[in-house]
Amino acid sequence: MNRVAGKVAIVTGAARGLGRADALLLAEEGARVVATDIDAEAGRSLGSTPGIDFLAHDVSREEDWRRVVAYAMGQYGRLDVLVNNAGVIHVGDPIEFDMGEWRHMSAVNIDGAMLGCRHALPEMINGGSGSIINMASIGARAGLYFYAGYCATKGAIAAYTKSVAVYCAQNRLNIRCNSIHPGGIDTPINAGLAAEMAVKLPRMRIPPKSPVSEDGPKMRFGEPQDVAWMVLYLASDESKFMNGSEIYIDNTSTITAAAIP
Numbered sequence: 001m002n003r004v005a006g007k008v009a010i011v012t013g014a015a016r017g018l019g020r021a022d023a024l025l026l027a028e029e030g031a032r033v034v035a036t037d038i039d040a041e042a043g044r045s046l047g048s049t050p051g052i053d054f055l056a057h058d059v060s061r062e063e064d065w066r067r068v069v070a071y072a073m074g075q076y077g078r079l080d081v082l083v084n085n086a087g088v089i090h091v092g093d094p095i096e097f098d099m100g101e102w103r104h105m106s107a108v109n110i111d112g113a114m115l116g117c118r119h120a121l122p123e124m125i126n127g128g129s130g131s132i133i134n135m136a137s138i139g140a141r142a143g144l145y146f147y148a149g150y151c152a153t154k155g156a157i158a159a160y161t162k163s164v165a166v167y168c169a170q171n172r173l174n175i176r177c178n179s180i181h182p183g184g185i186d187t188p189i190n191a192g193l194a195a196e197m198a199v200k201l202p203r204m205r206i207p208p209k210s211p212v213s214e215d216g217p218k219m220r221f222g223e224p225q226d227v228a229w230m231v232l233y234l235a236s237d238e239s240k241f242m243n244g245s246e247i248y249i250d251n252t253s254t255i256t257a258a259a260i261p
């Protein structure tokens, strides 16, 4: 209990899935959480949870970031934790993909995390400490070619995380930045991906490591809490020497060719 008591956290993409689990756990452990999402209707119920405020927020829009960070500062006077969790995925291989979908993933996944860092860092510097947690994916390392563009965005997040971490360390800012790389976790993002693959990549054989198959889920999925506990650790002072790390939470999926049944 109270592992992040007194801290103020922003969690993006919090209306459902991993972000929702992160927001609830951080609030349970004593943080004031500003939970945000582009889907205001789905997120509104979070706002009635003790310790959580909900704001509508498109992470790809810089003016939205100014408003969200200003809200946290205005309400609570400090910003200790930023969880850049919002993300989107589109199916596509290196030849068959939609340029609009590529740009959508880049705008949400890469621009979103970059803008979050840009607007959180000055407040964390003023406050004297902070922890930024960027949600990447096993796709930053594994060649999931059927999500090629998505993997590119998650690799970019991992690389950007390291630049932010070194910037903070070299300037002795007492601010940390780490990326989390989940494998398949049971959230709505995975629903419908098999059907989308069948339409967009009809010649593709579902590879053995894919978390989806024609018959539905094939691989063992993790639960949102499996990731939320790591977010809590990185948000807390327990992780004060963790900076610039890539943390894989994938039950071996990046180190084996076999699916885990």
Ligand SMILES: NC(=O)c1ccc[n+]([C@@H]2O[C@H](COP(=O)([O-])OP(=O)(O)OC[C@H]3O[C@@H](n4cnc5c(N)ncnc54)[C@H](O)[C@@H]3O)[C@@H](O)[C@H]2O)c1
Binding pocket: 012, 013, 014, 015, 016, 017, 018, 019, 036, 037, 038, 039, 057, 058, 059, 060, 085, 086, 087, 088, 089, 108, 135, 136, 137, 138, 181, 182, 183, 184, 185, 186, 187, 188, 189, 190
């Ligand atoms: N679930 C997995 O298997 C898995 C694995 C690896 C990485 N991830 C990553 O974890 C993060 C959360 O994924 P999830 O599984 O909870 O997905 P999800 O689809 O359940 O939730 C994502 C949330 O992000 C929000 N969002 C989308 N675009 C947005 C925007 N422009 N601005 C603000 N919010 C926006 C959505 O409304 C949604 O509530 C994502 O970055 C995803 O890439 C998930």
